[in-house]
Amino acid sequence: MSDSKPTLETLRDTIDQLDxxxxxLINKRASCAQQVADVKQAGMEEGEKAVxxxxxxxxxxxxxxxxxxxxxxxxxxxxxxxxxxxxxxxALEEPMSIAYLGxxxxxxxxxxxxxxxxxxxxxxxxxxxxxxxxVESGSAHYGVVPVENSTEGVVNTTLDSFTHAxxxxxxxxxxRIHHHLLVGANTKENSISRIYSHQQSFAQCRQxxxxxxxxxxxxxxxxxxxxxxxxxxxxxxxxxxxxxAAEIYGLKKVASxxxxxxxxxxxxxxxxxxxxxxSGQDKTSIIVSMKNKPGxxxxxxxxxxxxxxxxxxxETRPSRDGTWAYLxxxxxxxxENTESVKNVLKHVEELAVYVKRLGSYPKAVL
Numbered sequence: 518m519s520d521s522k523p524t525l526e527t528l529r530d531t532i533d534q535l536d537x538x539x540x541x542l543i544n545k546r547a548s549c550a551q552q553v554a555d556v557k558q559a560g561m562e563e564g565e566k567a568v569x570x571x572x573x574x575x576x577x578x579x580x581x582x583x584x585x586x587x588x589x590x591x592x593x594x595x596x597x598x599x600x601x602x603x604x605x606x607x608a609l610e611e612p613m614s615i616a617y618l619g620x621x622x623x624x625x626x627x628x629x630x631x632x633x634x635x636x637x638x639x640x641x642x643x644x645x646x647x648x649x650x651x652v653e654s655g656s657a658h659y660g661v662v663p664v665e666n667s668t669e670g671v672v673n674t675t676l677d678s679f680t681h682a683x684x685x686x687x688x689x690x691x692x693r694i695h696h697h698l699l700v701g702a703n704t705k706e707n708s709i710s711r712i713y714s715h716q717q718s719f720a721q722c723r724q725x726x727x728x729x730x731x732x733x734x735x736x737x738x739x740x741x742x743x744x745x746x747x748x749x750x751x752x753x754x755x756x757x758x759x760x761x762a763a764e765i766y767g768l769k770k771v772a773s774x775x776x777x778x779x780x781x782x783x784x785x786x787x788x789x790x791x792x793x794x795x796s797g798q799d800k801t802s803i804i805v806s807m808k809n810k811p812g813x814x815x816x817x818x819x820x821x822x823x824x825x826x827x828x829x830x831x832e833t834r835p836s837r838d839g840t841w842a843y844l845x846x847x848x849x850x851x852x853e854n855t856e857s858v859k860n861v862l863k864h865v866e867e868l869a870v871y872v873k874r875l876g877s878y879p880k881a882v883l
Contacts, residue, residue: 522867554567593883617642623759627759660787675786687793691782704751718757793877
C-alpha cells in the first residue's frame, strides 16, 4: 500500500506555486491601484488635488477581509497582511507623510504603522501641538496622537489641542501596550540601580517594579524612546519601552510584558483635513460648551438617550474662556450624515453655547 501523505518536497513545491500566484495577484492589484490614481487625477478640475487615501474605503475592505476569513490564520493576522498590501499599493498612487508624537520608537509610531502600514513616511514631532500644526499647514497628510489609555485615562494635551486646531478626526486605532525591561550591550544586569522611562509607563508597571526592582531609582524622561536611547552608554541602568524601541536601538529584553494590567491599551486618533464619508460602522466626536447651570450635563446628554445613540466617551476639561467654565468632549456611535445623528446634533446646537464638530470616522478595525 502506498502512503497517501504528501512528502516534504511535494509540500514545498505547492508552497512555491502558491507564492508565485500570490505575487502575481498582488502586482495585479498594484496595477489596478495605479489605474485608480490615473482616473482620479483625470477627473480633477484645474487646481484641484485628488484624494487618494480614503479611510472609509480602507475600513470597509479590512472588515470584509475579516468577515470572509476561514483560517487557519486569525482575523487580525489576515487583516494585517492586507493592511500592508494596501499600504504598498497606496504608496504607488501617492506616498504619504504621517506626523506622530516622537521621537522614533514610541508607541505612537507603532500606532501609525499599524493604521497606515509601513509604506508611509513617518515624521516624529516633539509635541502633540506640533503634530496638529504639521497637519494644519499641509506639511503632513495626516497625524497620529494618543487620546486615552485604559489604565491612566485621557491625554489632556490632545483634548486641549482640539479646541483651537483646524483639523478633522479621520480615524482611530487601538494599540495593546506591552512594556519590556530593556538593557544595552554594556549593561551589567546584576548591577541595575536606575530605570528610565516615561512617567506614564512607570505608573503602568508600578507593581512589577515594586516586586522586582524596589531599590532602583525610577527616572522619568520625555518618552520611552528617549529611555531606550540612553542604554547605549549606561552600564548600570535599564529602560522600560516597547518592541519598536527595542528593535531600533538594538536592546536586549530582560523581562517582557511587565505592565500590571495585561489588557493595557491606548487609543490613538488620526487627524487630517478632509471630512470622511460613512463606512457603515462609525463614530463621531464633538466639543460642547454649556451654560453653567444645574442639570446642564443631563440636558446635554438627554437627546442622545432619547435617540438611542450610544455614547462611548464623555470627558470634561476647563475652558480657557472663563473661570469655572467647562468643555465636554463627547464621542458617540454613528455618522454625522445619518438622519438620527443630524437631529441630535441640531438639538444639541440649540441648547449649547458652543459646539465644535471634530469629525465622523470609521471605528477601529485593527
